[in-house]
Amino acid sequence: MNHPVNNTEESAPMFLRASGITKKYKEHRAVDNVTLEIDQGEVVSIIGPSGAGKSTFLRCINFLEMPTEGTVSIGKESVAVRTDSRLPSRAELAAIRRSVGMVFQSFNLFPHLTALRNISLAQERVLGRSGEEADEKSYQLLKRVGLDKKATAYPGQCSGGQQQRIAIARALALDPLVMLFDEPTSALDPEVGAEVLAVMRELADEGMTAIVVTHEMSFARDVSDRMVVMVDGSVVEEGDPHAIMSAPSHERTRQFLSAVVGR
Amino acid sequence: MIENLLSWTQYLPALSKGVGVALSMTGIVIVLGYLLGLILAYASVSKLQVIKIVALVIVEVGRGVPLLVLLYIVYQGLPQLQLTPTAFASAVIAFTWSAGAYSAEVIRTSIDAVPNGQSEAAIAVGMNRLDSFRFIIAPQAIRVGIPPLMNIAIQFFQFTSLAYVITVPEIMQAAYFQATVTFDYFSVFLAAAFLYAVITIPATMLVSRLERHLAKHL
Secondary structure: OOOOOOOOOOOOOOOOOEEEEEEEEOEEEEEEEEEEEEEOEEEEEOOOOOOOOOOHHHHHHHHHHHOEEEEEEOOOOEEEEEEEEEEOOOOHHHHHHEEEEOOOOOOOOOOOOOOOHHHHHHHHHHOOOHHHHHHHHHHHHHHHHHOHHHHOOOOHHOOHHHHHHHHHHHHOOOOOOOOOOOOOOOOOHHHHHHHHHOOOOOOOOOOOOOEEOOOOOHHHHHHOOOEEEEEEEEEEEEEEEHHHHHHHOOHHHHHHHHHHOOO | HHHHHHHHHHHHHHHHHHHHHHHHHHHHHHHHHHHHHHHHHHOOOOOOOOHHHHHHHHHHHHOOOOOOHHHHHHHHHHHHHHHOOOOOHHHHHHHHHHHHHHHHHHHHHHHHHHHHHHHHHHHHHOOHHHHHHHHHHHHHHHHHHHHHHHHHHHHHHHHHHHHHHHOOHHHHHHHHHHHHHHHHHHHHHHHHHHHHHHHHHHHHHHHHHHHHHHHHHH
16 A cells, blocks of 8 residues: 655654543543554554443544544644544544545445445545546455455445455545554454455555454454553553463453453 | 216316316425425524524424315415415415425435434545535435335325315316216216326336335445
């Protein structure tokens, strides 16, 4: 993948930095002052029990969920939110979202558009690429996820695994600096999930920067460079995936791992 | 016997004069009703409370008050306010109110029917709100909403029969006139029923086909 902005050596210390992210629903802190930094080419997986705020945190990074407080910086873009006093402008949000690709648990492909159109539309509307240019790029991306034969198929004519791979291609089409994966295989049968994970693995090998919320422990262990464990809205542990999985230092991590590993 | 069975058909020519009136009234009501429905649907999600409340009142009255009552309010009530619309215009006003109210609800629920994940996906790929509505939400809402909107048109074609009570010369009025002359009530109203059915049944079938076609990629 080409990263148009960041090949130049600037003083940007971290590729993506989400700092002090807090999301409150009334008095409940779904995400409580979480900070995560990620370097170019790094894959970070976020694991933890359900309800830990993993997905909410991920959705705060591209402001699908408006954090109650916190700052997100990606490349040169930086957007800060402070309780009640500062909401980001549309232009700021657009800039962040353009640099972030997101893959959803439920795919969320546009059902009324063909696979190719699903991938081309935003390129044309957001990046201003010509139809031809966009379609060419979309076709290449479909090829990359092994679905060039499905270019003219509608989402409803594709299996769940194929839909998720098309969704990955759609997210990649804007040349995002960072990819966010929100439990991308949770809605799939394990067998089908494997084909999606295989694509993600390839992309990681090719240098994709990504944050992955997942329950796929072996994927998290083998593919990610770093693992973050979230419990009750906070990060309780962070570090080398192998180290965490073989010798978790936090009691909650131990509990969680013993529940999910070897299942 | 056959002759007797088909004797009602003799009334068709006399009644068919009313068909044109009923159809043109339906046409006008539906065009105006859809427009009103669009405006009301848009207004009912307005951030301005006044506009929102006014829209909701218009919709709820239009749906809650029987059409016959609306018809009388417009035809008999407006003249007291020094407004004297013709019978045809009165019927159009009352029907448009009701059709607009029902259309507004269909439009609103069709937009609501598009899953939240769709606009999230549009936002996530960086599309602005207008583009997201234009390319993602509206096309899907239209596929959901067209069949019920067309059913409203069919329904209001049937409702034009009510306009007979305020002397609009549509099918029922022609039928009633024939019946009072011939006393052949059964045949006359059978002929009237036939004229309505011959239009509504094919139309309904068409809508079902269209519905299946539109739902193909949803």
